[in-house]
Amino acid sequence: MEFIKTTEQDSKYNHLEKMSVSELLTNINNEDKTVPLAVEKAIPAIEKLVSEIVMRMKNGGRLFYIGAGTSGRLGIVDASECPPTFGVPHELVVGLIAGGDSAIRKAVEFAEDDTTQGWKDLQEHNISENDTVVGIAASGTTPYVIGALKECNKHDILTGCITCNHNSPLSNVSQQPIEVIVGSEFVTGSSRMKAGTAQKLVLNMISTAVMIQLGKVKGNKMVDMQLSNHKLVERGVKMIMSELQVPLEVAKELLENHKNVRKAITSYDKENK
Template sequence: MTFTKTTEQDSHYNHLEKMSIKDVLNVINQEDQSVPTAVASAVPQIEALVAQIVNNLKNGGRLFYLGAGTSGRLGILDASECPPTFGVPHEMVIGLIAGGDSAIRKAVEFAEDDTQQGWKDLQAYSISTNDVVVGIAASGTTPYVIAALKACQQANISTGCMTCNEGSPLAQVSDYPIEVVVGPEVLTGSSRMKAGTAQKLVLNMITTTTMIQLGKVKGNKMVDMQLNNDKLVARGVKMLMDQLNLSETEAQQLLDTHKNVRTALKKYTNGNA
């Protein structure tokens, strides 16, 4: 198969600078609507990767996201949301970005071209065969990510990837490749747009489905969430009110006592409120 970077192909739209604000917005919105359809086509690939992640995490492993630029930032965003949403340890899902944490806010020149640093970054966490490493790169050609996944494969560590080009070099070093081909961007080559949206959707699917499979959800509720602000406390109180048919005051007292929705539900159900 000939590798074609559709993420770098010319936009279907020209003379953007001559368009009205409304026209530009409509064009972007029109293109964005194609992203969920492209993601839907990749569900079997996503399923295969999630099954491997669930298996490894059940056995004490961890999930690593590895990327550069927008891709790296999206991985870090998804990883950082897991502890507050699902009450899991911070070290269960870890996001790494080329150039280190300073690259989250400011681009680090040529960091994505370093073929040694990705593996070094993983080794700093004592990476092992219990873990799963998912490379994120819209282009599928980022050296930092490719070299790290190749090293993982040589060390018998499970690998996956999320890319927006079919048949990329990154997919070739991934045991579980996910390819969501969204086509050219409105602004040629600006893969923070449709490609970034596709990556965000897939990452949401990966961690949410994984955590459901790990028992971190009850019904459709985040019963293990961290109660670290007033909004989340109020959400927890409402969960207890709905589940246990309690008044707001009773639910608040129960949550104040146990500091966790799942624990409060269990204790009340067992008569230990």
């Protein structure tokens, strides 16, 4: 069966340059509204991947995102948010992009076309069979990502993917593929739009669900977050006040002493049993 990229199909809209600003924004927003519904259809596939990741992480495994261009950047964003949000080490969730870190800001020509570099990039992190590698590519055809996942499969490393085309080459080399079919973009082929939004939503779901399953959230609070600015310190104090039913000054002192919301709560509970 011929592989057709829905992400490359013509936009349902034409003569965009003749639209008013209001028309442009309304039409873009109308298209964006369809994305969460497309993601909803993929929840069973996302659940399978999350369950596998959790099982491996409980055995010391790590999570790698690998992509090119917008997809690679989205993976890096999600990975970089895990340490401050959940207090995990930076090496637990790792984002890799074709062309290296310089490609985060500026496109590196033809980097995504290299079929061997993705695996080399993973090897620099001593990738092992406890780890999980999630390839991210809206098109589902990026050679850098496909090549990396093929090698992972050979080395008994769990592979997943996030793509926005059905039955793509990337899905076919992924053990746990996630396909979010968002259809054509408002600007034809501009997969940073709906496809990028879909990928971001799925990444949010994966990392958040994994971290909650690993015990990094208490109730609905980020009790392991890094206290890296005044806003987060203030949030931490409020968490302690709410959880322990203690006044502001007590909560402040607990946080100052323990430098961590979870430790502050646990310590107080032990001392006041």
